[in-house]
Amino acid sequence: MAVAAKPLPHAHTHATEGPDPRESLMFDPRPRSLMNAWAMEAMHETSWKFWAVAAFLALIVLVFLVGAWAWMIMEGLGLAGVNRPAFWGVFLVNTVFWIGISHAGTFISAILRVLKVEFRRPFTRAAELMTAFGLIQAGFSILMHMGRVWLSYWLLPYPNQRQLWPNFHSPLTWDFLAITTYLLSSLMYLYLPLIPDLAMARDRSSGWRKRLYRILALGFRGTEGEWEHLRKAMTIFAFAIIPVMFSVHTIVSWDFAMATRPGWSSTIFGPYFVIGALHSGMAAVVVVLFFVRRMKHMKYFVRPEHFDALGKLMLVISMAWAYFFFNDYIVQWYGGDKWTRMLLEYHENGPLGWMWMLMLICNVAVPWLLLWNRRVRRTPWLMAIIGILINVGMWLERYVIVPISLTINRMPFTWRQYVPGIEIPLGIGTLALFILLYMLASRLIPLVPIWEVQEGQMVHSLERVGKTYVPVVKELE
């Protein structure tokens, strides 16, 4: 078994049918030193365009996020569009949206790791980074929604002056616990497999980067013990973070489903929200991978095969989302409750009915019509567009669930359409911050887990069966 996986000597010439195995990253091994050099180059070489975009995003963050938030803190929550009956608006739409985006990292990294799905290897870190940065945006959105953000420490589990503790049986405390658990777990899960790559970067850097990587690599050398502890921990994380991931979005859904409101009181909201989170998360990973691929040498690591595999997953998840959506819809529609019927009518034919329709087009029609096609799935720019459309659809879904559903209640005299105010610039600010953080991270940490790619290439080989060669994956553990 070679450390640097051997190139395929005769496989292609013997194989008479099917695609060239060298199209697959796992069957196209390169020396580790070369892959390391590419990863380092991708971090080091930055064009002026990159910094121009980063500066523009920083400006947006400064004006739309920092500035607008400071203004809202000074003037009060009245700058936002929330008012009776829709006290929950775009801030919570964004919270649910960003938590959804954050599910991709865990799904790709943990679930595919547990299931030993090999195509995951080059982009687990890109997805894990999305989880971390997505959760940060979700946290910001919740703090914005609170209005009096300086009192956010009231959520912390300690008693107040009257020795009264927070209510741990309240859905809002569940949210706090679940999101905190998920954020901390995701950051740790991002960091652990990063340590060997930070050590690699330490070995090839100088100046401030050397100092930074030396601190972050913790003195990792790759001893048997270090690998064993790391591997054991990653296995525990991969298994344990999956139920945490499911719990987070289920608990977010319970914020709605626990209320006996038309449109919200649904026993299926938990899995419906989880599948929605995966839908938007997977689509976001594809968009991110499209941009990662544009970085120097990244075309070697992120290939059409990866978009193809993700496209298949997206199609399946889209079908599952449609199933849960229809399940939720039909039960409410058939139930015949007067207020629920009015709400559904408002969803479809109200002044914002176009959102409901566009949601279905983006979440169902677009993936179903396009993703069955292998050529579409293997075209990165097309996949990126589909990914963006799905995310538009998923954002609209949350908008339909939160402020639009709140518009129709059992007190018609309170009905009033929600119109967002300062939520719009703040939302744009969080999006800009997410992209900016991602861009800066791409200059500081290797976006591709090189050691995992090399490990994958080591265990893949072609074996002759009859007149052709078939891929074989060895089990090292």
Add this chain to the structure above:
Amino acid sequence: MSEKTFLALFSDVNPAAEAIAQLREMGMKDEQMQVISGIPFTAPILGRPHPRTNVPRMAMGGALVGFLLAMFFAIGTPNLYPVYVGGQPLIPVPPSVIATFELTMLGMLLATFLGVFLDSRFPSYRPMEYVPAISDGKIGVLFRCTEEESSRWMDALQKLGAESVSPVEAVQL
């Protein structure tokens, strides 16, 4: 007699594993050797004793601490200052399950993370025997022996396919 540390570098795992077996046959103890590599190799692949890890035990301990903390929050705190609301139970079981689950998992994962640090003695910024070629995919076999014995081991390792065998100093990583 003073002992020195030597590093044999291999670019392939098979000769490295073979060399480890040969060194053992020639009388070198497992404790005198250490393997460093850029990707994880299991103990059976290298023919080495299984490294002991406390990470799973730490994880279980963390889960227990998280569980007990959750019990305190979900069951203990309502009793510290009982507030009865509308005939609802003071300690409802289903909502308590949620806080218990989250804190148990948080305890377990934090302890797992901490376990890696404790078991690997991270962070460690003192000088250590290492060469950057390891992160380029080479497999290094570190071994300690006296200078008198060194030529015997070095010859043996070179015959067994080592790319290089040389004394190695602890360096600042």
